[in-house]
Amino acid sequence: MITAAQPPHLTPDDYLQLEARSPVKHEYINGEIVAMAGASDAHVTIAGNIFSLLRSHLRGTGCRVYISDMKVRLDACNCFYYPDVFVTCNPRDQETSIYRRFLCLVVEVLCDSTEAFDRGDKFIHYQTLNNLQEYVLINTRQQQVETFRRNSSGLWVLQSYTADQPALQLTSIDWSGTLADLYEEVTLETQSPPAPPTP
DSSP states (O other): OOOOOOOOOOOHHHHHHHHHHOSSOEEEETTEEEEOOOOOHHHHHHHHHHHHHHHHHHTTSSOEEEESSSEEEEGGGTEEEOOSEEEEOOGGGGSOSSEEOOEEEEEEEOOTTTHHHHHTHHHHHHTTOTTOOEEEEEOSSSSEEEEEEEOTTSOEEEEEEETTSOEEEEGGGTEEEEHHHHTTTOOOOOOOOOOOOOO
16 A cells, blocks of 8 residues: 655754745644745735834834734744734844744734634634734625734633724734724625535
């Protein structure tokens, strides 16, 4: 019986060396790598909008905002991720140029292929970051933003924003804005059709 070859189990150092040479981005989850797919127009525009809004707000504060191409290292789960947008205000994050570890805010723009993971295991992994105060999920099919905030008891509390509640707040960086700004020039996506049944 012939079995398919198993991909090698990579150490974090192996992954970083591979990623430095790779033309394609990969996330790393406990020894395994996952290639990153391209994003839709709505996804890219929303990420660009929130990056621009936060960059303007944080200028001169010592906080840094990053978009898509900067890795985040999560030691507790042996993972590296590429968040769509994130903020760090911790000077220890300037000690290396290839990843960040002390985030206060993470933003993920949802898409059909990754939504379940962003809401599930990835959120669980991000919760291991002691500095993280807010985790934000932005919908591409309707104007909806879900913000999970860590309260003083360490519990994550959800606050949702919709077109009926256009004001949006991110308390971790003392920012407020509107959904109109966030969704500027965005053509909302339609639900992906279900896959055809297999014969």
